[in-house]
Amino acid sequence: MKVGILGSGDVAKALAGGFLRHGHQVMLGTRDAAKLKDFAAQHRRAQIGSFVDTAKFGELIVLAVKGTVALDALKAAGAPNIAGKPVMDATNPIADAPPANGVLRFFTDMNLSLMERLQSAFPDAHFVKAFNSVGNALMVNPQFNGGKPTMFICGNDDAAKRTVRGILDQFGWETADMGKAEAARAIEPLCMLWLIPGLLRNEWSHAFKLLRQE
Numbered sequence: 001m002k003v004g005i006l007g008s009g010d011v012a013k014a015l016a017g018g019f020l021r022h023g024h025q026v027m028l029g030t031r032d033a034a035k036l037k038d039f040a041a042q043h044r045r046a047q048i049g050s051f052v053d054t055a056k057f058g059e060l061i062v063l064a065v066k067g068t069v070a071l072d073a074l075k076a077a078g079a080p081n082i083a084g085k086p087v088m089d090a091t092n093p094i095a096d097a098p099p100a101n102g103v104l105r106f107f108t109d110m111n112l113s114l115m116e117r118l119q120s121a122f123p124d125a126h127f128v129k130a131f132n133s134v135g136n137a138l139m140v141n142p143q144f145n146g147g148k149p150t151m152f153i154c155g156n157d158d159a160a161k162r163t164v165r166g167i168l169d170q171f172g173w174e175t176a177d178m179g180k181a182e183a184a185r186a187i188e189p190l191c192m193l194w195l196i197p198g199l200l201r202n203e204w205s206h207a208f209k210l211l212r213q214e
């Protein structure tokens with residue numbers, strides 16, 4: 001698959017490495033290609049472009065920019081260039097204010113998630129929340145004693161969710177589909193929970209798992 005990753009940060013680079021390892025074609029999009037010079041040198045098959053180039057390139061779009069600028073980055077990518085495509089949304093609505101006792105502050109409230117805002121602003125794109133509730137170091141084929149971790153996803157388009165589920169299968173996750181875009185109200189705050197042990201006790205090597213009684 002051709003994957004266009006909007007972002008140049010740790011998440012963009014971790015996911016890009018995973019996509020390349022699993023045989024996909026990858027372009028990373030940034031306003032400043034110099035930020036990805038070292039990454040490109042280490043990953044010769046990765047292409048680097050603008051947000052527009054990257055959105056045009058991707059059959060699957062990955063959104064991996066700072067939450068406060070997610071709308072701006074998508075506007076820069078261009079609505080027609082993401083229309084009809086799955087957009088795997090790893091962003092979190094983290095406010096610029098500092099955490100309180102290890103608990104992040106959000107700029108959204110519990111009744112309207114960031115992904116719903118993005119879906120409303122770009123109604124022709126098919127957003128799927130994924131990869132927001134784990135640190136970038138554990139995103140690709142993480143190993144845990146308790147078996148495969150669970151990634152909670154949601155989105156309005158079933159075909160887009162099937163695409164993301166396929167990626168999660170390759171990246172060593174089991175998928176828990178929580179339904180439509182509104183479920184992002186519950187999935188986005190999982191990043192707060194995931195970060196608390198890190199911010200309080202410098203513990204970063206965990207992930208969530210949904211247990212079921214058979």
Ligand SMILES: NC(=O)c1ccc[n+]([C@@H]2O[C@H](COP(=O)([O-])OP(=O)(O)OC[C@H]3O[C@@H](n4cnc5c(N)ncnc54)[C@H](OP(=O)(O)O)[C@@H]3O)[C@@H](O)[C@H]2O)c1
Nearest residue numbers: 007008009010011030031064065066067069091092135136
């Ligand atoms: N870090 C993690 O482990 C982790 C885990 C799960 C989810 N997340 C979420 O994933 C997202 C990416 O996190 P990150 O840590 O990799 O990177 P980040 O530092 O949150 O974001 C970096 C990206 O934001 C873009 N950006 C900043 N200001 C911009 C603006 N005014 N207009 C357009 N783009 C702008 C940058 O674009 P340029 O390249 O053009 O500078 C860069 O690509 C965040 O929403 C974060 O909450 C992070």
